[in-house]
Amino acid sequence: HAGHDMGAMAHAPAALPEGEALRELPLLANEAGRPGLFRARLTAGPATARFVEGKDTPILAYNGTSPGPLIEAHEGERVEITFANRIAGEQSTIHWHGMPVPAGQDGNPMDPVAAGADRVYAFDLPEGSAGSYWYHPHPHGRTAEQVYRGLAGAFIVKAKADPVPAAYGDTALVFTDLRLSADGSMPENTMIDTMNGRVGDHVLVNGQKNPKLAVAMGAKQRLRLYNATNARFLRLAFANAAMTVIGSDGGLLEAPVAADEILLSPAERVELVVAFDRPGAASLTTLAYDRGWMGPGRPADAGLTLLTVDVSDAPAEAMPPLPERLRPIAPLGTPTVSRRLVFTETMAMNPAGMEMGFLINGKAFDMARVDIVARAGDTELWEIVNQADMDHPFHLHGTQFQVVERERDGKLAKPPYLAWKDTVNVARGETVRLLTRQERPGARMYHCHILEHEQLGMMGILDVQ
Ligand code: C2O
Ligand code: CU
Numbered sequence: 001h002a003g004h005d006m007g008a009m010a011h012a013p014a015a016l017p018e019g020e021a022l023r024e025l026p027l028l029a030n031e032a033g034r035p036g037l038f039r040a041r042l043t044a045g046p047a048t049a050r051f052v053e054g055k056d057t058p059i060l061a062y063n064g065t066s067p068g069p070l071i072e073a074h075e076g077e078r079v080e081i082t083f084a085n086r087i088a089g090e091q092s093t094i095h096w097h098g099m100p101v102p103a104g105q106d107g108n109p110m111d112p113v114a115a116g117a118d119r120v121y122a123f124d125l126p127e128g129s130a131g132s133y134w135y136h137p138h139p140h141g142r143t144a145e146q147v148y149r150g151l152a153g154a155f156i157v158k159a160k161a162d163p164v165p166a167a168y169g170d171t172a173l174v175f176t177d178l179r180l181s182a183d184g185s186m187p188e189n190t191m192i193d194t195m196n197g198r199v200g201d202h203v204l205v206n207g208q209k210n211p212k213l214a215v216a217m218g219a220k221q222r223l224r225l226y227n228a229t230n231a232r233f234l235r236l237a238f239a240n241a242a243m244t245v246i247g248s249d250g251g252l253l254e255a256p257v258a259a260d261e262i263l264l265s266p267a268e269r270v271e272l273v274v275a276f277d278r279p280g281a282a283s284l285t286t287l288a289y290d291r292g293w294m295g296p297g298r299p300a301d302a303g304l305t306l307l308t309v310d311v312s313d314a315p316a317e318a319m320p321p322l323p324e325r326l327r328p329i330a331p332l333g334t335p336t337v338s339r340r341l342v343f344t345e346t347m348a349m350n351p352a353g354m355e356m357g358f359l360i361n362g363k364a365f366d367m368a369r370v371d372i373v374a375r376a377g378d379t380e381l382w383e384i385v386n387q388a389d390m391d392h393p394f395h396l397h398g399t400q401f402q403v404v405e406r407e408r409d410g411k412l413a414k415p416p417y418l419a420w421k422d423t424v425n426v427a428r429g430e431t432v433r434l435l436t437r438q439e440r441p442g443a444r445m446y447h448c449h450i451l452e453h454e455q456l457g458m459m460g461i462l463d464v465q
Helices: 143-148 191-196 451-456
Strands: 037-052 055-062 071-074 078-085 095-097 118-124 131-136 153-158 171-178 202-205 212-217 219-227 234-239 242-248 251-259 262-264 269-276 280-286 305-315 337-350 353-360 372-374 380-386 392-396 401-408 411-413 423-426 430-436 442-448 459-464
Touching: 037 071, 131 143, 131 219, 131 251, 131 269, 143 451, 153 171, 153 219, 191 353, 191 451, 202 305, 212 219, 212 269, 219 234, 219 262, 234 242, 251 269, 262 269, 337 392, 353 442, 353 451, 380 392, 380 423, 423 430, 442 451
Parallel strands: 037 078, 071 153, 171 219, 212 305, 337 380, 372 459
Antiparallel strands: 037 055, 078 118, 095 131, 131 153, 171 202, 219 269, 234 262, 234 280, 242 251, 242 269, 280 305, 337 353, 380 430, 392 423, 392 442, 401 411, 401 430, 442 459
């Protein structure tokens, strides 16, 4: 394959090998030795990866691997994870994206772990918290770079009673994207990358480009898809296989929903059951999606193959059907408070050139300013208004929310199903209305999950009292 003779193409991006067997993510071992507790250690620090034959790529990794180890814990358990920051000269944190953790354990930018220091994150996983979460750094001003250099991992909370048949397996697919120079190094961002968010040359699945999965004919597979890229929108379809959505950011839906395609904006997750009923190859591919861009350098995303599935002729053992009902979701009900958050981009000329501002309600993030004060237990209606030229995936810490309505060009749309979400894309010119209720006091972040935008100021602080 390509990737061997790069001498003549010194300025071109590196080519990566494709078609290797899909690696399972390494599992983070539970060292507690007693039931009810998940205890482990995660060390963030420099490592090297081999993406291209004969070339070492310096990366950042958790416990030496990128994506980081898969964490699998259970509803009802207590989690105690010692975080060791071994990134030279940089603060870091671990943010437990989407998880119901106390504010002091949330790994937010106000609570950094200094280079060389350790800290313990401890929290309980309540009943009903089963879902597909993830973890990543969240230090002030360094989040985007630490994530694109390799720091992100999946965190699955397993249900006590799972309605999805075990025969479907349970495979986590963590999407990251990589920009790689021919010499194997990751280049610095340009000004345009900073404005758009860094989008890589290669979309990787569990660290591999277009890996291969082998299944038997008639098999159904449970796949958890994580968009852990900084800024890439993944509009996905399965060729030659049938997709059913069974879960969102915060766990299972009420009932399965057949889907021809899904849009996964940065930080979103989806749980699928995919039925491989036709022999030959099936593949997970990308469709074009225009999320709005500044300047040149847009990725050509239509028609990329992210994962190839070889469906064997030998039939699978008979698979139990997916239940018609997965779990009840109680609607959040009537709000007593409503808020409006307006996302804008501004442009200014300064001696260094053109500079863009990424603002919420006219303000850039200030660590010393509380933007919203809320009461624990109140149901609130949040209206997220995108008046900017790019889509901005909105993320709220501390709880999951329910999207109730979208409005664009004067047209209202209800979401097709009720779901728990912690990240929702707000397209250019769109307004998204959602219901949210914070249960725990303390400071919480809300921000655009294009991490470069978060870093440039599209973030605020919610103080829950
Ligand atoms: Cu995934 Cu505030 O982050
Ligand atoms: Cu944004």
